Amino acid sequence: xxxxxxxxxxxxxxxxxxxxxxxxxxxxxxxxxxxxxxxxxxxxxxxxxxxxxxxxxxxxxxxxxxx
Numbered sequence: 001x002x003x004x005x006x007x008x009x010x011x012x013x014x015x016x017x018x019x020x021x022x023x024x025x026x027x028x029x030x031x032x033x034x035x036x037x038x039x040x041x042x043x044x045x046x047x048x049x050x051x052x053x054x055x056x057x058x059x060x061x062x063x064x065x066x067x
Contacts, residue, residue: 024047025062036051
């Protein structure tokens, strides 16, 4: 649990430094027990704008507001 909290705090800090409050995440990608995270300019931005790896997987990706 502690490592999950550390990761979330780190991602939130990186998002703030990039000037955004939204991320997109895709669990179990690219492999088992891995997560792909991208930073979005806003909630309406398509996931593929954060990383081309999200293309075609928009239905599985989750956009998260960090505030």
